[in-house]
Amino acid sequence: MRSASTEHQQENQTPLYQDKNLLIIFAVSLITFLVLASVPPAFPKIIQALNVPPQKIGLLISVFSLPSLVLGPVVGVLADRFGRKKILVPSLVLFGIAGTACAFARDFNVLLFFCFLQGIGGASLHSLTIALISDLYSGTRRTTAIGYNTSIINASTATYSIIGGALAVLGWHYPFFLSLAAIPVALLVWFGLKNPESAREKPPKVDWLYALKTLKNPQLAALFIASTAQFMLLYGAFRTYLPLLIAHLFQSSSFVIGLILASIPMAIAIAASQVGRLARRFPETTLIKASFVFYAVALLSVPFVSNLWSLLIQTVMFGIGFGICSPIILSLVAARASKEYLATVISVNGAFCNLGRILGPVLMGIAFGIGGISGVFYAGAGIAIATLLIFKYFRSCLCA
Numbered sequence: 001m002r003s004a005s006t007e008h009q010q011e012n013q014t015p016l017y018q019d020k021n022l023l024i025i026f027a028v029s030l031i032t033f034l035v036l037a038s039v040p041p042a043f044p045k046i047i048q049a050l051n052v053p054p055q056k057i058g059l060l061i062s063v064f065s066l067p068s069l070v071l072g073p074v075v076g077v078l079a080d081r082f083g084r085k086k087i088l089v090p091s092l093v094l095f096g097i098a099g100t101a102c103a104f105a106r107d108f109n110v111l112l113f114f115c116f117l118q119g120i121g122g123a124s125l126h127s128l129t130i131a132l133i134s135d136l137y138s139g140t141r142r143t144t145a146i147g148y149n150t151s152i153i154n155a156s157t158a159t160y161s162i163i164g165g166a167l168a169v170l171g172w173h174y175p176f177f178l179s180l181a182a183i184p185v186a187l188l189v190w191f192g193l194k195n196p197e198s199a200r201e202k203p204p205k206v207d208w209l210y211a212l213k214t215l216k217n218p219q220l221a222a223l224f225i226a227s228t229a230q231f232m233l234l235y236g237a238f239r240t241y242l243p244l245l246i247a248h249l250f251q252s253s254s255f256v257i258g259l260i261l262a263s264i265p266m267a268i269a270i271a272a273s274q275v276g277r278l279a280r281r282f283p284e285t286t287l288i289k290a291s292f293v294f295y296a297v298a299l300l301s302v303p304f305v306s307n308l309w310s311l312l313i314q315t316v317m318f319g320i321g322f323g324i325c326s327p328i329i330l331s332l333v334a335a336r337a338s339k340e341y342l343a344t345v346i347s348v349n350g351a352f353c354n355l356g357r358i359l360g361p362v363l364m365g366i367a368f369g370i371g372g373i374s375g376v377f378y379a380g381a382g383i384a385i386a387t388l389l390i391f392k393y394f395r396s397c398l399c400a
């Protein structure tokens with residue numbers, strides 16, 4: 001096992017951008033949110049082609065995210081016990097195959113089924129990339145690496161939104177073909193990733209109850225709540241219903257919808273790349289609370305926008321908040337996890353992120369039915385404010 005001094009020395013000598021393992025982790029991250037970014041610009045066309053009620057289109061995101069809610073902690077436990085690669089590779093293969101099958105569905109229920117299968121493949125991807133980074137780095141270097149990883153994810157998400165919008169112009173099913181990229185990434189992980197598994201303490205047995213035990217930790221519980229809320233807002237209000245607002249209010253094409261949506265991950269990428277510097281200057285809990293203020297202001301102002309491109313103010317504001325908040329939450333979760341159950345705890349947080357993805361479209365669909373498209377964004381602002389108040393209550397726990 002490597003000594004702490006050796007690890008510290010290696011961390012200080014090797015620039016992050018030269019670490020081949022980290023570059024492979026970035027490749028996995030490029031796949032993680034591919035579908036969630038490339039498909040929403042096609043939502044208006046899917047509604048028309050498959051005769052889907054608008055309040056049900058969010059089910060595509062919900063069924064994709066549902067397996068992560070259930071299986072996320074399970075695969076985290078297995079990854080801690082048997083190794084990261086043995087979980088990652090088959091997950092990537094299933095992701096690619098099921099995602100390609102979505103392109104051939106011509107019934108909404110069949111499409112939901114294949115999205116569910118693809119969600120099983122994607123259940124472990126994001127959590128295990130964070131676990132891998134936490135295996136390799138610690139302290140502010142870990143926060144910086146997670147920030148870079150978040151930047152990579154969201155820069156690619158912006159690109160996928162544009163590509164997905166352009167492909168959706170040709171047909172609603174074309175964005176799903178992008179899932180094939182997961183297959184070569186699986187081969188890259190299998191043959192190229194050199195994670196220091198032998199240097200990490202492993203639990204003596206598979207403890208299926210450990211994931212539930214993390215919920216009793218008030219520090220982790222506060223972070224899990226924040227994770228759930230921010231993903232509810234991102235995938236409920238912005239990714240599901242902002243495309244409908246743009247399409248119906250401004251009569252815009254799928255390509256324009258993709259461009260507007262791309263501004264969110266681009267803002268996230270830029271903000272996340274600077275989160276290491278911000279974390280050295282400001283308390284991390286203060287940055288999280290500031291992010292939820294950004295969310296509330298952005299959501300409250302969306303219904304008052306009268307010009308299409310003015311929406312960029314709200315999307316960029318939301319993206320900046322998310323780019324600051326998400327890496328800090330992940331780093332704080334990793335810092336509060338024991339080494340032998342690192343992937344388990346991170347996967348539990350991932351499960352709460354996916355709970356947000358599932359609940360967001362459903363709750364915003366209810367808000368849409370009650371108050372129309374404006375009701376979606378007012379409800380989102382209410383969630384942001386409520387989460388801010390809850391987080392202030394837990395502040396003393398996080399600072400401990």
